[in-house]
Amino acid sequence: MRALPIVAFSMCSALGHDVAETRAGLAAGRDGLSTIEHLVGEALPGPFVVGAVTRELARLPAVLVPVETRLLRLAAHLVEGLDGAPERLVRRYGATRVGVFLGTSTAGLAASEAAMAAFARAGALPMNYEFASHHAYGALLDGVRKLCGCTGPGLVVSTACSSSAKVFATAGRHIEAGIVDAAIVGGIDTLCQLTLRGFASLGALSFAPCRPFSVARDGTNIGEGGALFALDPGGDGAVVVRGVGESSDAYHMSAPHPDGRGAVSALRAALRAAGVDASEVDHVNAHGTGTRLNDLAESRAIAEVLGRDVAVVATKGLHGHLLGAAGALEAAVTALTIQDGLLPAAPRVVPRDPECDVRVIESPTRSPQRLALSCSFAFGGNNVALLLGAS
Amino acid sequence: MTLSFEVRSASAKVGAVEDSASSLLPRRVLGRASPLTRALAHVLGSLDGIDVATAATTPTVFASAFGEVSALTALLGQWRAGDDPISPLRFVGSVHNAASGAISIATNAQGFTTSIAAGNETLCASLLEAAGLLTTGAAEVLIALADEPPPELLCRTRPTCVMVSGALWLRRLADPGPRGNAGANTILTLEPNRAGRTAPPPSRQGLHSTVAENPVGEVIALVEALRAGVPQTLALDGGWLAHLSARPERAAQ
Numbered sequence: 001m002r003a004l005p006i007v008a009f010s011m012c013s014a015l016g017h018d019v020a021e022t023r024a025g026l027a028a029g030r031d032g033l034s035t036i037e038h039l040v041g042e043a044l045p046g047p048f049v050v051g052a053v054t055r056e057l058a059r060l061p062a063v064l065v066p067v068e069t070r071l072l073r074l075a076a077h078l079v080e081g082l083d084g085a086p087e088r089l090v091r092r093y094g095a096t097r098v099g100v101f102l103g104t105s106t107a108g109l110a111a112s113e114a115a116m117a118a119f120a121r122a123g124a125l126p127m128n129y130e131f132a133s134h135h136a137y138g139a140l141l142d143g144v145r146k147l148c149g150c151t152g153p154g155l156v157v158s159t160a161c162s163s164s165a166k167v168f169a170t171a172g173r174h175i176e177a178g179i180v181d182a183a184i185v186g187g188i189d190t191l192c193q194l195t196l197r198g199f200a201s202l203g204a205l206s207f208a209p210c211r212p213f214s215v216a217r218d219g220t221n222i223g224e225g226g227a228l229f230a231l232d233p234g235g236d237g238a239v240v241v242r243g244v245g246e247s248s249d250a251y252h253m254s255a256p257h258p259d260g261r262g263a264v265s266a267l268r269a270a271l272r273a274a275g276v277d278a279s280e281v282d283h284v285n286a287h288g289t290g291t292r293l294n295d296l297a298e299s300r301a302i303a304e305v306l307g308r309d310v311a312v313v314a315t316k317g318l319h320g321h322l323l324g325a326a327g328a329l330e331a332a333v334t335a336l337t338i339q340d341g342l343l344p345a346a347p348r349v350v351p352r353d354p355e356c357d358v359r360v361i362e363s364p365t366r367s368p369q370r371l372a373l374s375c376s377f378a379f380g381g382n383n384v385a386l387l388l389g390a391s
Numbered sequence: 392m393t394l395s396f397e398v399r400s401a402s403a404k405v406g407a408v409e410d411s412a413s414s415l416l417p418r419r420v421l422g423r424a425s426p427l428t429r430a431l432a433h434v435l436g437s438l439d440g441i442d443v444a445t446a447a448t449t450p451t452v453f454a455s456a457f458g459e460v461s462a463l464t465a466l467l468g469q470w471r472a473g474d475d476p477i478s479p480l481r482f483v484g485s486v487h488n489a490a491s492g493a494i495s496i497a498t499n500a501q502g503f504t505t506s507i508a509a510g511n512e513t514l515c516a517s518l519l520e521a522a523g524l525l526t527t528g529a530a531e532v533l534i535a536l537a538d539e540p541p542p543e544l545l546c547r548t549r550p551t552c553v554m555v556s557g558a559l560w561l562r563r564l565a566d567p568g569p570r571g572n573a574g575a576n577t578i579l580t581l582e583p584n585r586a587g588r589t590a591p592p593p594s595r596q597g598l599h600s601t602v603a604e605n606p607v608g609e610v611i612a613l614v615e616a617l618r619a620g621v622p623q624t625l626a627l628d629g630g631w632l633a634h635l636s637a638r639p640e641r642a643a644q
Binding site: 045096105107109112113115116119120125129130131132135136137138139141142151153154155156157158159160166170172173174176177178179193194197198199200201202203246247248249250251252253254261262265378379380381382 | 392394447456457458463466467470471475476477478479482483484485486487488489491492493495496498499500501502503504505506507508509510511512513515516519520522523524526527541542544545546547583606629630631
């Protein structure tokens with residue numbers, strides 16, 4: 001795969017409202033998790049620890065107000081954070097030659113939950129709610145296209161937790177095939193009643209701040225937010241996409257293969273795509289959900305492909321698990337780590353789980369970073385490994 | 392620019408799939424599967440020449456504009472009814488890639504699979520995603536699309552569209568290989584539909600309204616055109632033209 005420069009990126013999560021705040025949060029090891037008991041105006045069955053974006057989001061442009069959702073407002077915030085990069089791509093290549101490829105798992109589900117709650121109260125759906133323009137996955141694509149001024153090919157990938165890592169591969173293929181010349185990629189998800197309740201019903205949630213790779217880990221925390229990237233093969237960026245590996249476990253809908261075989265396959269495919277050896281990788285940004293099964297299987301996969309001494313970063317304890325947006329947010333964290341040469345700490349990881357026999361970073365560590373892998377492993381056994389490098 | 396590949400075979404269905412002898416899912420799984428997953432497994436399994444081994448080793452693009460509508464409706468109903476906890480199986484089955492996951496498990500497919508959506512452009516997006524795969528190394532790609540009507544409880548008026556599903560087996564143009572069924576061995580060429588050109592009628596024109604209103608309804612027009620075996624062009628939602636032409640060896644006969 002030809003290295004694909006990231007000419008701009010933006011991010012937003014409980015850890016930080018933008019790149020600068022996130023950078024400061026990673027350096028300080030300060031988590032942004034909080035406890036909520038209500039969502040979309042309705043009670044939750046008890047307090048949930050989540051990674052909520054608590055700062056006010058800017059209003060949408062008038063053309064998008066009729067289809068306003070929290071998802072779209074987060075998207076608008078992230079597009080603004082690209083600081084004009086979409087417009088520059090459009091000027092350089094033309095609007096029809098810039099693609100938009102996004103990942104989400106919740107789409108506009110929160111808007112539908114609010115609509116159903118309103119129906120229960122008032123006997124009618126809200127006047128400004130329509131399923132296709134508020135909930136359906138394509139609504140996010142339409143909104144981001146309008147916000148960016150891009151009219152090129154686009155799609156939404158929704159493969160649960162690997163969604164917004166897969167979009168990097170989709171963009172790379174579209175560029176290599178000549179379908180587009182550049183791309184906006186990323187992912188956005190919001191907190192929803194059904195996702196919190198669903199993960200709780202699976203026993204996958206922790207009701208305390210999560211502790212990936214710790215022997216005391218008991219689940220994950222759901223988060224919201226996302227990240228967007230402008231990819232331009234003709235541009236310059238401090239960080240480039242070197243390769244992407246994609247695979248399937250073919251094992252179980254909600255549990256990883258215990259030996260991490262799908263993860264091994266994805267990690268190796270990413271290295272092969274970039275033509276690099278595992279020994280050249282400086283760190284792995286793990287999927288690291290804090291569930292007993294994921295962290296164990298992932299440790300085995302990392303150890304098998306990269307050895308036990310590679311540095312492992314796990315940041316979901318700082319911002320939560322952003323589900324469909326996790327791949328993008330953690331790619332942005334990886335990009336920051338490469339740029340700044342600072343490995344963030346995995347919070348609350350001590351005492352370590354001896355069965356997760358990899359070198360998880362326990363305190364912020366200065367170390368030059370040239371190459372890093374970011375992993376995303378999803379329901380349905382869908383796996384992605386994204387290899388980013390310093391340009 | 393143009394992107395060309397061969398259509399090895401194609402299948403489509405209007406309406407729900409209740410039972411399927413040709414599904415890629417075994418019977419014990421089929422019974423528990425959602426309507427969307429059943430439909431996707433059925434159209435894939437109905438491709439001429441497909442078998443489990445091929446499905447397991449061929450990159451597959453699953454596509455649905457609305458995703459698992461039935462599962463979502465059931466979950467929302469559970470939530471509003473105050474059920475706590477909600478069904479974990481139903482929750483896992485509600486993710487957009489539930490079908491992709493179930494079929495990959497059933498066929499032991501450990502390679503590439505994806506699950507995409509793009510509103511009314513979902514067919515076009517899936518063809519372009521497949522084109523990207525074929526251009527960057529895949530010899531063949533499977534596409535499976537399906538959409539249920541949108542959830543009635545989230546619509547102001549009762550949805551009038553019916554369920555639609557379709558599948559395509561595409562091959563990189565340079566590769567020789569066995570011929571498929573009637574309507575296959577067609578070259579499909581995608582080309583941007585430039586403004587100002589005399590465009591062919593939109594692909595949804597001529598479809599029954601209950602099919603045309605389905606976000607992936609265009610796949611019926613495409614599969615019918617493939618089966619007709621006559622060179623023609625469809626204007627797809629998404630701003631691309633799909634030109635269908637015969638494979639050169641066939642044209643020479």
